[in-house]
Structure formats: structure tokens, C-alpha cells
Amino acid sequence: MSLDPHYGQQSLGDLAPKLAELTDQTLFGDIWLRPGLTPRERSLATVSALIALNRVEQLPFHLRRAQDNGISRDTLAELITHLAFYAGWPNAASAVSALRTVMNEAKTP
Known part of the structure; x- marks a missing residue:
């Protein structure tokens, strides 16, 4: 990005x-x-940390950045699903809501 x-x-x-x-x-x-991590890998790490810590206010920015760094919506959804078992269901549900907001913004011209 x-x-x-x-x-x-x-x-x-x-x-x-x-x-x-x-x-x-x-x-x-x-x-x-x-060097050492690609922007894509940094985005995965950052989004994972934000979800695990339930820092939902910062998620939309970093979800957009993750997409700009080549991470698909499906990959982000799978990441959230995986993290539900490690970071908690409420954190994952909040992350889904943030992803939905970002995806809806992308559809708006």
C-alpha cells in the first residue's frame, strides 16, 4: 500500500x-x-494483533491496508474465523462487523 x-x-x-x-x-x-516481512505479512500480523486485543477502532484502517497489500476478503474472513478460537468469539464478531463496514465502503462509489 x-x-x-x-x-x-x-x-x-x-x-x-x-x-x-x-x-x-x-x-x-x-x-x-x-526487510524480513512483506507488507502482506505485516498486515496479517497487525490485523491479528488488533483482533486479539479487540482494538476495533483501528481495524477498518488496517483491513483496508491489508487489502491494499494483497489480502483478499476471503482470506481476512478466514483469519477472523481462525482467531475466534484463540482471541475469543466477541473479538471475532467485532472484526466481522469491521470487515463488513470496509467491504460496504468499497462498494460505494
């Missing part, structure tokens, strides 16, 4: 400028670009 290099500034900068700077420079400017 080609992420706007100023994503953090746009989404966080008005209230938390240092967090925005760290998001842009360290998280997306370094960690996501390191």
Missing part, C-alpha cells in the same frame, strides 16, 4: 503532534518498510 507519508499528521497532528511525527517517521516510515 502506498500510504500518504503524512498520514499521522493528518489524523493525529492537531491534538498529538509528537505521536503524529512518530507515526509518520517511525511506524510507517521505518517499521513497515523493514
Whole structure:
């Protein structure tokens, strides 16, 4: 996924400028670009962690990013199903809801 290099500034900068700077420079400017894991693998790890921790507010962004990194809707649905047994049914149900929202957004012109 080609992420706007100023994503953090746009989404966080008005209230938390240092967090925005760290998001842009360290998280997306370094960690996501390191060798060793592909963007697809990083997306799978990130989405899995967010589901396991029930961080549903961050899920839509990372589900879209996962799709941009080549992960299909079916693969995301299977990941959620698998995680239901390890992260809990409520977490998986919340993740399905987030995936549904992302899929519906994709259908809207």
C-alpha cells in the first residue's frame, strides 16, 4: 500500500503532534518498510494483533491496508474465523462487523 507519508499528521497532528511525527517517521516510515516481512505479512500480523486485543477502532484502517497489500476478503474472513478460537468469539464478531463496514465502503462509489 502506498500510504500518504503524512498520514499521522493528518489524523493525529492537531491534538498529538509528537505521536503524529512518530507515526509518520517511525511506524510507517521505518517499521513497515523493514526487510524480513512483506507488507502482506505485516498486515496479517497487525490485523491479528488488533483482533486479539479487540482494538476495533483501528481495524477498518488496517483491513483496508491489508487489502491494499494483497489480502483478499476471503482470506481476512478466514483469519477472523481462525482467531475466534484463540482471541475469543466477541473479538471475532467485532472484526466481522469491521470487515463488513470496509467491504460496504468499497462498494460505494
